[in-house]
Amino acid sequence: MYAIETENLTKKFDSLTAVDHINLKVNEGEIFGLLGPNGAGKTTAISILTTMKKPSSGKAFVNEKNVVDEADSVRKNIGIVFQDFSLDEELTAYENLDMHAAMYGIPREKRKERIEEVIEIVELKDRLHDLVKTFSGGMRRRLEIARGILHMPKVLFLDEPTIGLDPQTRKHIWEYIKSLQKKNKTTIILTTHYMDEADEMCGRIAIMDYGKIIAVDTSENLKNSLGGDVIILESENNEELEKELSKLKWVEKTELRNGRIYLQVKVGEKRIPQIMKCAKEREIEIESVNLHKPTLDDVFLHYTGRRIREETASGKESMRIRRKAWGRK
Ligand SMILES: Nc1ncnc2c1ncn2[C@@H]1O[C@H](COP(=O)(O)OP(=O)(O)OP(=O)(O)O)[C@@H](O)[C@H]1O
Ligand SMILES: [Mg+2]
Incomplete structure (x- = not known):
């Protein structure tokens, strides 16, 4: 049984093919990475797998459930950490988590216990009753991860889990994610354009470019293939x-x-x-x-003839973060 399986999965936005006939098989308990530059189609692929967008053609299964025909049962078994900030800043960490737990039908008497468990994992226990607007970027991200695992999903989707964070916080988050996979055998799908992140975290990596998967293997095998x-x-x-x-x-x-x-x-x-x-x-x-x-960048260059431009990525990234900051004012 595969945690994720796709068959020629495709998503078109008018004339643009954002996800182009991708075929993936992800095993249970794997940390699987989607690595690619801005616009490669990573978020779009995740959006289909998490039932937020419908494919234009092809099929996708999460825990053997079809993401279109059995969307409800797919949703029950997955956790999502979105690329963009998605907490309610005017609520406390506890209130954000409690709302999510209620949405997932966790009974009231269980909620408190479960919230205490996840807040411990992300080391935010002493901030549990503070308003999220007083949290730093790294703390917000950790809280989003706590929320993502609150209902003990079988598959956890992390879209750029460490975007815009400092190197120390990124390493810290990598540790949480790895420990989650070890402890609970959670299948983790993460997207990133950071090559060091894919290298450090993922058992296997799919390299994506212009909507297509151009290579899938362990980081070591990808490098050796050069x-x-x-x-x-x-x-x-x-x-x-x-x-x-x-x-x-x-x-x-x-x-x-x-x-x-x-x-x-x-x-x-x-x-x-x-x-x-x-x-x-x-x-x-x-x-x-x-x-x-050889690095993963050399692998990308080998298969695409181009380098993953970290500069471009972080440029866009800081623009996006700035835009969001403006939006909130
Ligand atoms: N709702 C939409 N309407 C039209 N085009 C879209 C839409 N969403 C995404 N796209 C386009 O699809 C392509 C893939 O976008 P996507 O967000 O999946 O890329 P990504 O790999 O997640 O990039 P990033 O690293 O910047 O997050 C891009 O060219 C983008 O402009
Ligand atoms: Mg994205």
């Missing part, structure tokens, strides 16, 4: 050294570019001593050595 590490060398005699190194059988590819030698090898750190030895035997002095392990 063929290995790159060692970058500078020496006093690049031409000769490159020629000699290209004869070594473990060197998969060599290239001379911008006064540097680029070598593609497996497990680069083990090869550096051998490279030094080869150069020494030929009395060529090496001036610098740099080992580059």
Whole structure:
């Protein structure tokens, strides 16, 4: 049984195809990441899986329930943390949680107990009766996560769980999410355009671009699919050294570019001593050595020919946050 399964799931907005024939299978208890730049279609995909939007074509199942025909029963089994802020600022943390618990039909006598449990998990116990408008961004996010898990969903959707937060708070939130998955075997689907977040948190990652899933695997396999590490060398005699190194059988590819030698090898750190030895035997002095392990950004570049532009992402992100701040005034 899959926690999530989609068959050619597609969503069109007029001429724009925001989600384009995606086929996903997510196992129970997995932390599964949707990684992609702004506008890739991550939120739209999540909106369909959480029954907030209807697909234009294709099918989607959450815990084997069809998101269109059995929307009510899908809703009962999922928790959502939206990309945009969605708490009531004029209420206290307790009131926000209590309202949500009531909506999910948790009986009054159980609610208090359950709220105390989740508030403990996100370490906001001492702020439980404070108004949300007095909370920092990180505290609000933690409260939203607490609300998302209040009714013990089998599948938890987190849309950009750490957007706009400082590095320390982000790491903290990663820890909560991982512990949730361990303790309760909750299936977690998260979207992000932060590569370090996908790398750190997710068992498997689907890379999304222009509505399409272009690769799905563990971060390690995705990186290994690029063929290995790159060692970058500078020496006093690049031409000769490159020629000699290209004869070594473990060197998969060599290239001379911008006064540097680029070598593609497996497990680069083990090869550096051998490279030094080869150069020494030929009395060529090496001036610098740099080992580059493939990153998810390299994976994205490999499959799309472009880089995920963190600058663009955070630029848009801060615009969105500013807009929201204005909106609230
Ligand atoms: N209601 C809508 N009407 C028209 N177009 C839409 C609508 N919602 C989303 N889109 C478009 O669909 C595409 C995918 O948007 P979506 O919000 O799913 O991207 P995303 O991957 O979540 O991006 P981000 O990282 O910025 O959150 C974008 O081109 C967006 O402009
Ligand atoms: Mg989004």
